[in-house]
Amino acid sequence: MAAPKTPVTLPDYQVERIGSQIAEGETIKSARPHVLTDVVTNFCPGCTHGIVNRLVAEVIDELGIEGKTVGIAPVGCSVMMYDFFNCDMIEAAHGRAPAVATGVKRVHPENVVFAYQGDGDLASIGTAETVHAATRGEKITVIFINNAIYGMTGGQMAPTSLPNQVTQTSPYGRDVSKVGYPVRISELLATLDGVAYVERVTCDSRAHIIQAKKAIKKAFQNQIDGVGYSLVEVVATCPTNWGMTPQNAFQWLRENMLPYYPLGVYKDVVADGFANAAEAALERAKDCPIAQQGKEA
Amino acid sequence: MARIIVDDVFCKGCGLCVDACPKGVLALDQERITPKGYHPAKLVDPDNCIGCSSCFITCPDVAITVVS
Amino acid sequence: MADTQERVLMKGNEVLAEAAMRAGCRFFFGYPITPQTELAAYMAKKLPLIGGTFLQAESEIAAINMVYGAAAAGARVMTSSSSPGVSLKGEGVSYMAGADCPGVIVNVERGGPGLGGIQPSQSDYFQATRALGHGDFYMPVLAPSTVQEMADLIYLAFDLADEYRTPAMILADGMIGQMMEPVTLPPERDLSTLPAKPWATSGTHMERKHNVVNSLYLSPEKLEKTNFERFERYAEIKEKHQRQELMLCDDAEIVVVAFGAASRIARTAVRDARAKGIKCGLLRPITLWPYPEKAINQLLDNGAKQFLSVELNMGQMVDDVRLAVNGRADVSFYGRTGGVLPTPEEVLEQIEKIAQNMERGE
Numbered sequence: 086m087a088a089p090k091t092p093v094t095l096p097d098y099q100v101e102r103i104g105s106q107i108a109e110g111e112t113i114k115s116a117r118p119h120v121l122t123d124v125v126t127n128f129c130p131g132c133t134h135g136i137v138n139r140l141v142a143e144v145i146d147e148l149g150i151e152g153k154t155v156g157i158a159p160v161g162c163s164v165m166m167y168d169f170f171n172c173d174m175i176e177a178a179h180g181r182a183p184a185v186a187t188g189v190k191r192v193h194p195e196n197v198v199f200a201y202q203g204d205g206d207l208a209s210i211g212t213a214e215t216v217h218a219a220t221r222g223e224k225i226t227v228i229f230i231n232n233a234i235y236g237m238t239g240g241q242m243a244p245t246s247l248p249n250q251v252t253q254t255s256p257y258g259r260d261v262s263k264v265g266y267p268v269r270i271s272e273l274l275a276t277l278d279g280v281a282y283v284e285r286v287t288c289d290s291r292a293h294i295i296q297a298k299k300a301i302k303k304a305f306q307n308q309i310d311g312v313g314y315s316l317v318e319v320v321a322t323c324p325t326n327w328g329m330t331p332q333n334a335f336q337w338l339r340e341n342m343l344p345y346y347p348l349g350v351y352k353d354v355v356a357d358g359f360a361n362a363a364e365a366a367l368e369r370a371k372d373c374p375i376a377q378q379g380k381e382a
Numbered sequence: 383m384a385r386i387i388v389d390d391v392f393c394k395g396c397g398l399c400v401d402a403c404p405k406g407v408l409a410l411d412q413e414r415i416t417p418k419g420y421h422p423a424k425l426v427d428p429d430n431c432i433g434c435s436s437c438f439i440t441c442p443d444v445a446i447t448v449v450s
Numbered sequence: 451m452a453d454t455q456e457r458v459l460m461k462g463n464e465v466l467a468e469a470a471m472r473a474g475c476r477f478f479f480g481y482p483i484t485p486q487t488e489l490a491a492y493m494a495k496k497l498p499l500i501g502g503t504f505l506q507a508e509s510e511i512a513a514i515n516m517v518y519g520a521a522a523a524g525a526r527v528m529t530s531s532s533s534p535g536v537s538l539k540g541e542g543v544s545y546m547a548g549a550d551c552p553g554v555i556v557n558v559e560r561g562g563p564g565l566g567g568i569q570p571s572q573s574d575y576f577q578a579t580r581a582l583g584h585g586d587f588y589m590p591v592l593a594p595s596t597v598q599e600m601a602d603l604i605y606l607a608f609d610l611a612d613e614y615r616t617p618a619m620i621l622a623d624g625m626i627g628q629m630m631e632p633v634t635l636p637p638e639r640d641l642s643t644l645p646a647k648p649w650a651t652s653g654t655h656m657e658r659k660h661n662v663v664n665s666l667y668l669s670p671e672k673l674e675k676t677n678f679e680r681f682e683r684y685a686e687i688k689e690k691h692q693r694q695e696l697m698l699c700d701d702a703e704i705v706v707v708a709f710g711a712a713s714r715i716a717r718t719a720v721r722d723a724r725a726k727g728i729k730c731g732l733l734r735p736i737t738l739w740p741y742p743e744k745a746i747n748q749l750l751d752n753g754a755k756q757f758l759s760v761e762l763n764m765g766q767m768v769d770d771v772r773l774a775v776n777g778r779a780d781v782s783f784y785g786r787t788g789g790v791l792p793t794p795e796e797v798l799e800q801i802e803k804i805a806q807n808m809e810r811g812e
Contacts, residue, residue: 095447099389099447102389102391103387103389103447106387107387107447107449111449111450112449112450113447113448113449114384114433114435114438114448114449114450115435115438115439115446115447115448116447116448117444117447118444121444123391125391125392125418125443126443128442128443129394130394130395130396130420130442131394131396131397131398131442132442133442134442135441135442135443135444136440136441136442138444139441139442139444142444151654151656152653152654152655152656152657153653153655154653155523155651155652155653157519164666165666167662167664168662170660171654171660172653172654172660173651173652173653173654173660173661173662174651174660174661174662174663174664175518175519175522175549175651175662175663175664176549176662176663176664176665176666177515177518177519177545178515178518178541178542178545181511181512181515181518181541181542184507184511184512184513184515184516184518184519185515185516185518185519185522186519187505187512187516187519188477188479188515188516188517188518188519188520188521188522188523188527189519189520189522189523189651190519191477191503191505191516191520192477192503192519192520192523192524192525192527192652193523193652193653196523196652196653213508213509213511213512214508214511214512214515216508217507217508217512290402290440291402291436291439291440294439294440295439330397331396331397331398332397332398332401
């Protein structure tokens with residue numbers, strides 16, 4: 086990935102384990118981020134949660150914010166995330182991570198607070214918390230994993246399951262005439278004034294993963310800069326519950342997920358020339374006198 | 383000269399790194415089993431590793447260290 | 451708030467807010483509901499002036515989870531609601547209990563079930579004292595009966611919450627919440643004497659191992675151990691913090707048990723009964739959990755023979771009276787529900803009936 090400024094080193098626990106395999110004069114090009122603990126994740130082999138966990142970890146390392154970062158883990162496959170990160174962590178109730186993050190951020194505005202949530206957590210049981218944290222413009226960073234299924238409970242229909250997708254609770258395929266349509270979160274949140282930045286990325290290839298990391302880094306940097314609420318949606322796979330090899334899951338993602346969930350930037354107030362979400366909101370409401378009150382102050 | 387080191391503690395043998403490698407120098411080691419019961423990734427053609435880190439970038443378990 | 455001993459005429463709900471701020475609460479997350487609205491409105495007006503944060507959440511669920519987050523971050527924090535809204539908070543309170551997060555929840559009760567009514571009620575006694583939410587837990591529940599106690603008990607609730615790392619509840623009702631009485635406001639809490647919170651998630655600053663605020667234990671043994679440890683704290687609370695007021699109880703054979711608004715009515719009835727020569731006293735539980743069992747046992751030792759639980763519900767606290775009495779005396783119940791308040795005459799009639807039955811040896 087982009088060359089870090091400081092030399093790459095192994096975390097202490099790996100020095101013991103594999104340090105002897107590195108010869109004198111050899112330099113490390115890529116290694117585990119230091120904010121990751123010496124814990125093997127509970128993710129299935131080939132699960133893309135691990136990739137996104139690492140991207141978040143690398144961003145925390147590169148921004149040098151481990152000591153002031155507080156992460157909020159969701160309910161779902163990432164529920165144990167508090168064991169994987171060396172920064173302070175809180176385990177939230179299902180869907181409530183944005184509310185918990187709000188509480189932390191309001192108490193310690195100088196902390197960097199992120200929530201990491203799956204589709205059931207963020208787009209079903211926690212939709213209200215998500216939409217309102219976004220519209221309040223909470224200065225938090227949200228990483229949203231959209232893999233179109235409930236993984237932890239064994240493969241039930243998610244709010245983002247595709248039309249006709251077979252799951253444990255849509256065994257004949259998602260019948261949109263009965264259960265309705267998938268939620269496109271990035272498009273939805275982009276309409277809200279409190280939102281500074283929303284981008285949808287994926288992680289099926291080297292190029293896409295590098296793009297995903299850029300987006301995640303921007304979402305953290307926005308918080309540090311006080312720009313506003315930022316969310317990165319990562320279109321991801323669930324090989325186990327999709328019933329595919331990790332490789333075939335990537336193929337299915339490219340064929341079916343990406344046409345329904347197009348990649349791209351859905352809102353970026355900085356790219357639009359504003360200092361923050363508040364400025365963009367003011368401009369959007371330029372014909373509303375009451376919304377303009379206090380503008381000069 | 384570049385090469386990779388796989389930490390068996392983390393590797394779950396998913397094979398995504400094998401697919402991601404542009405030079406085809408990786409394989410799952412059918413001779414070995416990790417403490418968790420997986421066949422770990424292995425550099426089978428060390429001479430042709432270009433140290434591009436594609437395997438590292440794709441590895442969901444952050445099991446790979448790339449050195450040069 | 452310079453004059454710390456000022457005596458003022460204030461509304462119960464506003465006193466809860468003012469005293470909470472004096473107790474060091476700087477974060478309030480809530481959602482509008484009658485009859486607790488004045489509390490939130492007072493906070494919205496005053497908290498920003500002292501550097502605090504008032505935030506109207508999108509729901510009761512979000513509000514209590516903001517409380518959870520702020521508590522995890524180490525703040526003195528509270529939320530307030532009324533019965534239907536408190537039901538929604540159950541989830542978050544359970545998580546706070548499971549993660550050992552201190553915080554104060556105010557319930558200014560109204561009638562139920564369902565949307566019920568907006569008149570005073572005590573029908574959330576079970577909910578408050580039998581664990582508000584899923585799982586094995588309790589929390590201190592304090593029941594004010596005067597506006598002065600609104601101030602005193604919320605002050606205490608914050609201290610108990612911090613000392614025992616637990617959510618704590620003020621169980622008031624629409625009557626105490628809406629009434630105005632003179633009150634001596636407590637002084638500003640000296641925050642330097644608060645228990646340290648080394649477990650709080652405010653960033654490691656690369657100086658310590660990471661803190662995790664969490665209620666998930668996939669190992670049954672670890673979850674059991676955590677619950678055992680929490681119940682040791684509960685045992686200490688039960689031992690140290692049973693609180694009650696006794697009136698005319700020294701020689702009482704009939705003890706009326708009532709808390710909150712019901713105790714104000716019962717107090718008059720007990721005095722009237724005394725005037726008629728009935729050996730009657732009042733036990734007013736101030737802590738509903740832990741329940742004042744020791745006081746009840748003392749009254750039994752002193753010769754109490756009849757207990758009458760008077761409540762604004764269909765009979766909830768009476769179960770705790772029975773448990774404490776444990777068969778050593780008769781226990782009966784009188785209550786009105788749905789927001790209807792009994793008159794002192796109604797209660798007196800019940801006391802007289804019991805007295806007559808005792809005379810007849812029944």
